[in-house]
Every structure is written in C-alpha cells, then in structure tokens.
Amino acid sequence: MAPAIEEINVTYIGILIGSEATENHLTNGDTVEKKNESAPEETNTTYHGIPILNDGAEDHIMNGDSVEKNESVHDEDAKTEKSDHELRDKAPDRKYNHNHEPYFEERDSAEVETPKQKDDWWRLYSFCLVRFCPSNPNKSPTTSLYVNAQTIRQLLVDVIGKYPGNPIDVDDACIHAPYHPLFYYRRELEAEGLKRLERGEDGESLEQLNLLLGWIKSHFEAEIAALNKCIANELKAISYDNLWTLFPPNVIVHCKILDQHRAFRLKEGFYDTQDENPGFVTRVLFVDFDGESLGTRRLELSISKFTGTRELKDLSVVPLALREKTTEIRKELFDRGKQFESYIGQHYLQYNAIALKVEPNGYSRISVNGRVMIDCKTYHRCVADDAFTVTTNNPQNRRAARKGVPKTKFSDEKKEYKKLSDDDFLLTNATVRGFCFAEQAFLEFFVDDLYPIEWNSSCFDNLVLDPSTKKTIQALATTHAEVRDSFDDIVQGKGRGLVCVLHGPPGVGKTLTAECVAEYVKRPLYMVSSGIRIGILFLTTNRVATFDEAFKSHIHIPLRYTNLSLDSRTQIWRNFCKMVPGGVDIDEKGLAKLAELDLNGRQIKNAIKAAESLATFDKVKLDLDQLLQVTKIQAVFEKDLTRRSEIDYTALGGTKKDTDHGHMFL
Incomplete structure (x- = not known):
C-alpha cells in the first residue's frame, strides 16, 4: 500500500545566506525550481524573496519572475558554481521519504535541470513560509514562518520571548500562523531592531529587519487599520x-x-x-x-x-x-x-x-x-x-x-x-x-x-457584678489573653485553657459577662454545645454510683483514686508554688494553713493560677493573702455544690436552681 502523502509548501521570503558564491537577488513572488529523484511523500516548495550569496555578482529579478538554478554543493569546502538563469513560472515539489528525508521533484512536464543541495538548503534563506498539508483530508493545512537569520532570531527572542503557545527559540525560531506575536510586538521589534542595527555596520541584518517589518505591515494591513480606527475614534x-x-x-x-x-x-x-x-x-x-x-x-x-x-x-x-x-x-x-x-x-x-x-x-x-x-x-x-x-x-x-x-x-x-x-x-x-x-x-x-x-471598652462598667468577682474575671481574662511565660501544669502545654462556670438564675448577667470578657480581650465569642469526641477518652467523675449498666459496658478499664491526705495536699501546694514564675512569698506555716483546706489537686492548681493572675494584674508578688482570697471564692462555690436545698442567689454566693446553661468559648 502506498504511503500517505504529506505536502509542504515552502515560501522563501528574504535573503539567502552563504559563502564564496554568487549573489542572486529575488524579490517576493519569484520561484526557484529544484529537482531530485527519490520517493513518496509530497511537498510543494515555493521560494519568495532575495537569495544572497556572499562574494559575487548580483542579479535582480522582479516580482512574478522565476529562475532556475543549476548548482552543485559537494561539501563545506566546495565552491558554488554559477549557472545560467531561465525565467519560468514554475515551482518544484518537495517530498519526503519514509525516513523523513526531503528531496525535490519537478511538478510539471517541462524538463529542468535542478541543483543538488544539502538537506538543510532552506536554512540559507532569512525567512521561510512553510505550508504543511496533512495527509488526513479532515485536517486543515497550517503555515509557519521560519526565521533563519541569527540576528533577527535573537531580536525575536529578546522582544517576544516565551510567547504562550508559540515560544521563540534562538536555535529554531518559528512563528505559526496566524502570526499574532508579530502583530502584537511589531512596534517593539521595530524600535529595538533599529536601535541595535542602525548604528552598526551590519547592513545585511538591517535589510533583513526591514524586510520582516514590511511583511508584517503588509500582512496585517487591515487589522492594523481597524485597531487604529477603534482606538482613535470617539x-x-x-x-x-x-x-x-x-x-x-x-x-x-x-x-x-x-x-x-x-x-x-x-x-x-x-x-x-x-x-x-x-x-x-x-x-x-x-x-x-x-x-x-x-x-x-x-x-x-x-x-x-x-x-x-x-x-x-x-x-x-x-x-x-x-x-x-x-x-x-x-x-x-x-x-x-x-x-x-x-x-x-x-x-x-x-x-x-x-x-x-x-x-x-x-x-x-x-x-x-x-x-x-x-x-x-x-x-x-x-x-x-x-x-x-x-x-x-x-x-x-x-x-x-x-x-x-x-x-x-x-x-x-x-x-x-x-x-x-x-x-x-x-x-x-x-x-x-x-x-x-x-x-x-x-x-x-x-x-x-x-x-x-x-470595641466597647466600657462594657465592664455597665456590668452589674460584685466588684471582687468582676476584678477576678478581668484579671483572669487579661493574663490569659497575653502571650507570656506563666504558671502552667506539670506536663508542659497541658491546662492552657481557661474554663469558667457561671451559674445563676436567668437574666442576671451570665451571658453578658461572657460578652464583656470577649470585648475586653478583643476576641470572638463562639457558642458551642457538648457532643461526641472521637479518640482516646478519659472520663473523670466522683459519681460512679450513678452509672447505669449500659454505660458501664462501654468502659474498657476503671481506675480508682483515693482522697488526698494532709501531707499530700501540703506537698502539692509546695510543688505548684515552686512552679510560679517569680516565686511565691509564702513560708511553711502558710503552706500548712493552705493544706488544711479540703481541696483536691486540680482545685489547688486552679487556685494558684487564679491568684497568680490577680498578683500580675496588681503588679505585686504572689503571697498567702491572694491565695486565701481565691480559695475563699472557691469555698463558696463548693458550699453551693454540696447543698441539698436550693441555692439562695439573693445572698452573696446566689434563690432558684439555675437551669440556664451553655458553653461559650473565647
């Protein structure tokens, strides 16, 4: 089965570059016929432009003429010999074999002697318009402009560079139809090109630049006129x-x-x-x-x-x-x-x-x-x-x-x-x-x-609350919001939160207190509810007798803890006091007095933490009086918790059971 034919029409626009050969100038529209016997895939090649070879006489042929060249190029050291030129309106076919190697074949019946040239003969021209005709009839032909002149290549790379979808490479500058990069950068190419070449001695490169600029203006004449009219008109x-x-x-x-x-x-x-x-x-x-x-x-x-x-x-x-x-x-x-x-x-x-x-x-x-x-x-x-x-x-x-x-x-x-x-x-x-x-x-x-x-900086002034309680809340909120090294827990990073329980009848200011704290520390107030937590869960309670059978079946291992002795409480007070930054102004007699209070380890830690916040707020060193002040507040709370009758909220410390509850985080 015969292979499919890939047809490539090559139109040359520009200056043929070579050495030790005759100069032959062709203007746009001229064609040169070339012929070489070989095999199947077809390419149409049309030369348009000014082919120039260095060190030789010049022959000029006007638009529409065609010329046949009979030259032999043997190797890099061989000289190109000039042959007779004959005007013909013909173009050769450039074909490819199975190895994608190009060869030339006459397209009509007229016998013409064609020159034998290297496979990359087309690189002798400054600009080449190559039309690729795919073998698939459903695909449309495409055209590309190849730029072979090194000076113009470098100019395109410097001015246009990595154009989206058509990056310009200094080693293989190719611009695909519809040649939009040349339109968009036409002014920059002209300005930079003339800046580089007008003052130099490279007349050939300047001629190549003018040829390219002329082609751009001619090719995009209608588009340039339409754009200028659009911008200029009111x-x-x-x-x-x-x-x-x-x-x-x-x-x-x-x-x-x-x-x-x-x-x-x-x-x-x-x-x-x-x-x-x-x-x-x-x-x-x-x-x-x-x-x-x-x-x-x-x-x-x-x-x-x-x-x-x-x-x-x-x-x-x-x-x-x-x-x-x-x-x-x-x-x-x-x-x-x-x-x-x-x-x-x-x-x-x-x-x-x-x-x-x-x-x-x-x-x-x-x-x-x-x-x-x-x-x-x-x-x-x-x-x-x-x-x-x-x-x-x-x-x-x-x-x-x-x-x-x-x-x-x-x-x-x-x-x-x-x-x-x-x-x-x-x-x-x-x-x-x-x-x-x-x-x-x-x-x-x-x-x-x-x-x-x-921010409402005066919110606490409008909050009706016991002054001592208000001051404690302000101190806790202020010191907790500050980024500082302060008293923590035995395990570093544990206990960084601040949990407050506000209990009392509806409408007495519990939610308002939380809102005031949020304003005071300039933090968002976010209301959440309790729910299921996935992971390792430790349940702590002092009411194990209230667990029902179904709940108990979900517990993997129960561990029993006993109450703290007097000596244990004394040691815990001593250990936590040593952890307070700046120390605590307290002696063994004061520690013994604190140990007499029936507090567990968490209550002791919370008391020291709250007292330390008070001391920081008052800018004084933590001492026994501040610790006793906090433990007194805790004692009222503990007393309320142990009461079997309803709490009296009309007294300092609170008439009815508090049924209004929620969880709020700052």
Missing part, C-alpha cells in the same frame, strides 16, 4: 473578527464580576469555535491567598460571538487602559489590593453586606451583619471541596498546584508573606474567606465591605 467599536487585536499577552484586562470591578493579567486569548456557544476566550491570572501562600490563580473569561461591530463599553472584557474612567477604576482596584494584603492570615473584623456561601450548584448569597473571622486556612480545612491552591515561584508549590494538592506546613512561627507589587494590587481577588459567627458558617466576604471592629 465612538470606540470593533468587529468580532478583529477582537483578538485588543488582547496582547500580559495586558491587564478589566471586567465586572458580581458587580465588583476586577482586573486580570491576560495569559492568552483565542477564538473558541468548538463550543456550543462560540466566542472569544481569554485565559487570565489573578492574585489570591490559599491560606499558605500568595500566588496566582487561573480563570477563563469569554466574549460571546457577535455580528457587525460593538462598542468597547459594551464588551464584558476589555483592556483596562481602554475603559472609560480608567484612572478611577485603577485607584479603586489599587486601594482594594492594599486592603486585601492586610487581611492575609487571621483577622477578626466587622462585616455588614452580602456574603457568598458555597453550594453544590454554585454560590448562594447571605446577608451578614456582624463579626467575622478571616481565616482562609481553616476555611479550606473545613470546606475542602471548595479549596484551591495558588501557583507561586516555589517549584514545590507549583507541583502541588498542578496536582491540586493543598500544601500543609506545620509551624509555630509567624509566617511572613511576600510583598505585593503595585500591579499585583490591581489583580487581587475581590473576596476573602473566613467564618461568620452569626451564621455559624464558612463564607466568602467582599474585601470592600470589611471594617475594623469598634
């Missing part, structure tokens, strides 16, 4: 076919999402003809924070296909520089970006606006009026299906982003994040993620609607 409008001219790579584009001004950096733009709703698609980047790192995220924005022309103000996506009121929009985006940067990490803020909640089919809107905690890291841990990972310059983070794996790093150190640039401020997300205490839900909040909390 009524800015453009057709759908010329829409691509507005979107060079890396341009900052603007659109509105959820009624918020947004700016993005364009990665690439293209016409999507495969979708049911065809349109022009822009792939863009914006700046976001994933709880671990600052980086970029990707998004696709599209403009639906339209007929005729459309004003830029009516397009959903447009370069920011072409928007009306560009200056005002840039300032708004910049200010929001600065605010976004300040909300990186955990922040307790006020929010009075619409928030977004993730749902199976998108987002729902929730009206929020209250305090929220901005915390993207916890949001992603608790709402894992809505988590994202940004792309950063860190290779490890880039791999994680490609795999969609959230990065996890455990550290007690406060992390410092990179500073955003002025352009980055424009590109930040319009929302941040966190938790709403009023809704008890993780939501997204608009940056523009977040404000610092106005």
Whole structure:
C-alpha cells in the first residue's frame, strides 16, 4: 500500500545566506525550481524573496519572475558554481521519504535541470513560509514562518520571548500562523531592531529587519487599520473578527464580576469555535491567598460571538487602559489590593453586606451583619471541596498546584508573606474567606465591605457584678489573653485553657459577662454545645454510683483514686508554688494553713493560677493573702455544690436552681 502523502509548501521570503558564491537577488513572488529523484511523500516548495550569496555578482529579478538554478554543493569546502538563469513560472515539489528525508521533484512536464543541495538548503534563506498539508483530508493545512537569520532570531527572542503557545527559540525560531506575536510586538521589534542595527555596520541584518517589518505591515494591513480606527475614534467599536487585536499577552484586562470591578493579567486569548456557544476566550491570572501562600490563580473569561461591530463599553472584557474612567477604576482596584494584603492570615473584623456561601450548584448569597473571622486556612480545612491552591515561584508549590494538592506546613512561627507589587494590587481577588459567627458558617466576604471592629471598652462598667468577682474575671481574662511565660501544669502545654462556670438564675448577667470578657480581650465569642469526641477518652467523675449498666459496658478499664491526705495536699501546694514564675512569698506555716483546706489537686492548681493572675494584674508578688482570697471564692462555690436545698442567689454566693446553661468559648 502506498504511503500517505504529506505536502509542504515552502515560501522563501528574504535573503539567502552563504559563502564564496554568487549573489542572486529575488524579490517576493519569484520561484526557484529544484529537482531530485527519490520517493513518496509530497511537498510543494515555493521560494519568495532575495537569495544572497556572499562574494559575487548580483542579479535582480522582479516580482512574478522565476529562475532556475543549476548548482552543485559537494561539501563545506566546495565552491558554488554559477549557472545560467531561465525565467519560468514554475515551482518544484518537495517530498519526503519514509525516513523523513526531503528531496525535490519537478511538478510539471517541462524538463529542468535542478541543483543538488544539502538537506538543510532552506536554512540559507532569512525567512521561510512553510505550508504543511496533512495527509488526513479532515485536517486543515497550517503555515509557519521560519526565521533563519541569527540576528533577527535573537531580536525575536529578546522582544517576544516565551510567547504562550508559540515560544521563540534562538536555535529554531518559528512563528505559526496566524502570526499574532508579530502583530502584537511589531512596534517593539521595530524600535529595538533599529536601535541595535542602525548604528552598526551590519547592513545585511538591517535589510533583513526591514524586510520582516514590511511583511508584517503588509500582512496585517487591515487589522492594523481597524485597531487604529477603534482606538482613535470617539465612538470606540470593533468587529468580532478583529477582537483578538485588543488582547496582547500580559495586558491587564478589566471586567465586572458580581458587580465588583476586577482586573486580570491576560495569559492568552483565542477564538473558541468548538463550543456550543462560540466566542472569544481569554485565559487570565489573578492574585489570591490559599491560606499558605500568595500566588496566582487561573480563570477563563469569554466574549460571546457577535455580528457587525460593538462598542468597547459594551464588551464584558476589555483592556483596562481602554475603559472609560480608567484612572478611577485603577485607584479603586489599587486601594482594594492594599486592603486585601492586610487581611492575609487571621483577622477578626466587622462585616455588614452580602456574603457568598458555597453550594453544590454554585454560590448562594447571605446577608451578614456582624463579626467575622478571616481565616482562609481553616476555611479550606473545613470546606475542602471548595479549596484551591495558588501557583507561586516555589517549584514545590507549583507541583502541588498542578496536582491540586493543598500544601500543609506545620509551624509555630509567624509566617511572613511576600510583598505585593503595585500591579499585583490591581489583580487581587475581590473576596476573602473566613467564618461568620452569626451564621455559624464558612463564607466568602467582599474585601470592600470589611471594617475594623469598634470595641466597647466600657462594657465592664455597665456590668452589674460584685466588684471582687468582676476584678477576678478581668484579671483572669487579661493574663490569659497575653502571650507570656506563666504558671502552667506539670506536663508542659497541658491546662492552657481557661474554663469558667457561671451559674445563676436567668437574666442576671451570665451571658453578658461572657460578652464583656470577649470585648475586653478583643476576641470572638463562639457558642458551642457538648457532643461526641472521637479518640482516646478519659472520663473523670466522683459519681460512679450513678452509672447505669449500659454505660458501664462501654468502659474498657476503671481506675480508682483515693482522697488526698494532709501531707499530700501540703506537698502539692509546695510543688505548684515552686512552679510560679517569680516565686511565691509564702513560708511553711502558710503552706500548712493552705493544706488544711479540703481541696483536691486540680482545685489547688486552679487556685494558684487564679491568684497568680490577680498578683500580675496588681503588679505585686504572689503571697498567702491572694491565695486565701481565691480559695475563699472557691469555698463558696463548693458550699453551693454540696447543698441539698436550693441555692439562695439573693445572698452573696446566689434563690432558684439555675437551669440556664451553655458553653461559650473565647
């Protein structure tokens, strides 16, 4: 079975580069016939341009003419001999054998002597337009411009570089149709090229540059005119076919999402003809924070296909520089970006606006009026299906982003994040993620609607409470909120919490007290309920006789503890007092007096901890009087617990049973 034919039409535009040979100049439209016997796959090659060989006479042939060349190239040291030229309007076929080696064959019946040249003969020309015709009839032909002139290659690399989908390589510069990189960077190529070559002695490279610039202007004549007309006219409008001219790579584009001004950096733009709703698609980047790192995220924005022309103000996506009121929009985006940067990490803020909640089919809107905690890291841990990972310059983070794996790093150190640039401020997300205490839900909040909390510093003044009790609460809350080395437990890190029991009849200020403490220490107040905890569970109780049979069957091993003796209590007091930073002003007589109190180990530890907070608050050294003051408060509580009758809440220490209870955490 005969192999399929791959046809390649090669059009040469430019200057043939060689050595020790005759110079022959061909202008655009000329053809050169070449012939070589060999095998199957077909390629059509047309030469257009100015072939030049160094050190020889010059022959100029005008557009439309064709020339036959009969030359022999044996090796690198052999000289090219000039042959007679005959004007013909023909082109040879360039074919490939099974090893993908090129050869040439005459396309018509006329007999022409063709030169034998090296396989890479086409590299002698500055520019080559190559048309690839696939053997599959369902595939459309493609065309590429190959740049062989080294000086122009380097210019393209320096000016265009890694163009999305068509990166320019200095060793093999190839630009695929429709040659958009040349359109977008035509001004930069001209400015930089003339800057490099006009003052030098490389006249050949300057001629190559002018040839390329002329071809660009000729090829994109209609598009350049349409774009200039769109920008220059007061009524800015453009057709759908010329829409691509507005979107060079890396341009900052603007659109509105959820009624918020947004700016993005364009990665690439293209016409999507495969979708049911065809349109022009822009792939863009914006700046976001994933709880671990600052980086970029990707998004696709599209403009639906339209007929005729459309004003830029009516397009959903447009370069920011072409928007009306560009200056005002840039300032708004910049200010929001600065605010976004300040909300990186955990922040307790006020929010009075619409928030977004993730749902199976998108987002729902929730009206929020209250305090929220901005915390993207916890949001992603608790709402894992809505988590994202940004792309950063860190290779490890880039791999994680490609795999969609959230990065996890455990550290007690406060992390410092990179500073955003002025352009980055424009590109930040319009929302941040966190938790709403009023809704008890993780939501997204608009940056523009977040404000610092106005704390009520006089809340304790309005709280009707016994002065001694109020002072104790203030001292405990203040010292616990401070980050400092203080009295802890025998096991380091244990007992870091602060648990308070507020008992009494309804409406006497229990919840208000918790709210005042939250205001006083500037922490969020979060109400929770008790529930099942999975893991190793230790149950401690002094009412084992109340366990029913079903409950007892769930216990793997029971361990019995006895009450503390007087000596044991004395030693515990002594041990805990030694652990207090700065020591305790107490002697053995004072320890003996404290040991007479019928307290268990936990009560002793809590008494010392509370007394130490009082001493710190009063800026004095802990002594026996402060310890006795705290144990007196504890004694009232213990007395209330042991009463069989109802507690008298009209007296100091409290008329009815307290049935109002709950759990609140700061």
